[in-house]
Amino acid sequence: MIGIVAAHPVELQPILRKLTHRRQGCGLVSGQLGGVPVVVGALGQGWRWAEVGTGKFLERTRCTALVITGFAGATQPGLVCGDLVIPDLVVDLHEDPEAVDGLRYRPPLDLQAVRATTGGRDGMLVTVGGLVGAPAQKARLGQRTGAAAVDLESAAIAAVAQARGVPWIVARVILDSVDRPLGVWSAWHAGWLVISIMGWGRLRLFLREMAVAQRHLGEQVQAVVAALPA
Secondary structure (H helix, E strand, C coil), rough: EEEEEEEEEHHHHHHHHCEEEEEEEECEEEEEEEEEEEEEEEEECCCCHHHHHHHHHHHHHCCCCCEEEEEECCCCCCCCCCCEECCCCEEEEECCCCCCCEEEECCCHHHHHHHHHHHCEEEEEEEEECCCCHHHHHHHHHHHHCCCCCCCHHHHHHHHHHHHCCCCEEEEEEECCCCCCCCCCCCHHHHHHCCCCCHHHHHHHHHHHHHHHHHHHHHHHHHHHHHHHC
């Protein structure tokens, strides 16, 4: 059984749509993804939710491998909405806003084989403690760290999986490229854009990009699961 986790249900929707033999219970959904048994769960946004949620997920599922997925922001040019990133290294910077140092985690799986199947990009991913959505912020983070992408949960999930001896891999899809701002920061922000005439265009663009990222996420996670060792 392979576990698949993300922060938000919206990140899991395209995966759930591909599941067959679906069963639901205790907040988790199990089934088959391309014929492979999987169990899927949303953990919540941010370091603490991810850390606690991963522990509970692993206790309930006893999965043999863990796919950490969802969206990420690009911090280098050349990555666009829909691109898959399978990092060689995940660095914890959630308590290090200056990006001086942080715990480092390396996925204990054959990443080259998975990338050969999926076309995923390599590089480093950093996990930070707050949203990095402005182009200038993302560019500075990429310049300081050399990271390809940034998120809020992967290092927390990797730390728990590694401590429990569960092999893991990160398969994140880019939502916002380095030169584009993150269109929506929260549900409250989305609501504000709905009632703001000036915000309509921004919201429509975000929803288009979200649809692209979701489509690629569903396709790519299925390919990643198929490429993992049985």
